[in-house]
Amino acid sequence: MTNMELGISTLLWYDEDDLVPHLPLLAAAGIRHIEIRRLPHHLDYTSKDGAVRLATALEEHGVAVHSLHVPDQLIAAMSGLDQDVRRTALAEVKRIAVALTKVGGRILVTHAGGVLKDEAERPLQFAAGQESLAELASFCRGIGLPVAVENSLPTKPRVGDTVAEVVRFVEDINAGNVGYCLDTSHAHLGEGEVRALELVGPKLMTLHISDNDRQSDQHALPFDGTIDWTAFMSRLKATGYEGVFMLEVRATQQPRLMLPRAKERFERLMRMYHAD
Numbered sequence: 001m002t003n004m005e006l007g008i009s010t011l012l013w014y015d016e017d018d019l020v021p022h023l024p025l026l027a028a029a030g031i032r033h034i035e036i037r038r039l040p041h042h043l044d045y046t047s048k049d050g051a052v053r054l055a056t057a058l059e060e061h062g063v064a065v066h067s068l069h070v071p072d073q074l075i076a077a078m079s080g081l082d083q084d085v086r087r088t089a090l091a092e093v094k095r096i097a098v099a100l101t102k103v104g105g106r107i108l109v110t111h112a113g114g115v116l117k118d119e120a121e122r123p124l125q126f127a128a129g130q131e132s133l134a135e136l137a138s139f140c141r142g143i144g145l146p147v148a149v150e151n152s153l154p155t156k157p158r159v160g161d162t163v164a165e166v167v168r169f170v171e172d173i174n175a176g177n178v179g180y181c182l183d184t185s186h187a188h189l190g191e192g193e194v195r196a197l198e199l200v201g202p203k204l205m206t207l208h209i210s211d212n213d214r215q216s217d218q219h220a221l222p223f224d225g226t227i228d229w230t231a232f233m234s235r236l237k238a239t240g241y242e243g244v245f246m247l248e249v250r251a252t253q254q255p256r257l258m259l260p261r262a263k264e265r266f267e268r269l270m271r272m273y274h275a276d
Helices: 020-029 048-061 072-078 083-102 119-142 163-173 184-188 193-203 229-239 255-273
Strands: 006-009 033-036 064-069 107-111 147-150 178-183 204-208 245-247
Touching (some): 020 048, 020 255, 072 107, 072 119, 083 107, 083 119, 163 178, 193 204, 229 255
Parallel strands (some): 006 033, 033 064, 064 107, 147 178
16 A cells, blocks of 8 residues: 655645745645745745744644745756856755755755757757756755756757656766656656656656646646546556655635645545556
């Protein structure tokens, strides 16, 4: 029997400047894990008091930070071709990583790079992103933090817009504390979520679970799109993954209404996981 537990990204409250008032909703729904998505609003890493305030509130409500998603603009800057900009962004992400440990976070989630203005720049940005990630991984190893690289949205050219490229990006670095975050919606728009699991399974650290109709990245609840969840859960079980089952969904209605639906979908998926 797996010990997998449900988590939810604070993407659900992306328009909210303060996360703390919403923690009681998670506690009431029995959801004990979050991924921090909006910075510095949901975790003020720029001040000691910000981390202390969040850590205190998390403990009060029995909620734990499983992971944190590096802001997209910093990810793009870390793989950019301006070396000064890249170094500044990397220093900022290191500050975020330290703050993450102060609130008990366990995984730092990033991407291989940002949107490409010119496809000819792909190899240059690939190399720049690898250099940044290698340094970030070394820093995070020193503070006991794993780094998970997520497959990017393939609707625009990006470094890491295929899972195969993400695997090459990570494996070339060969860092023991670097693995993968699999985003089901991104994979569904690309090579497929089951194939993606086959590629990243041995080093799968965490998940971003959502659904779409294969037309756009909707971040919908599972079963509200066209992903074959039976096939996905069977393949997930085969990988041996038993970590947090992190939902990354957008608010299509009030979170207090979405959280019970999220819990119901998770329970349905777990029945699939244990079907064999």
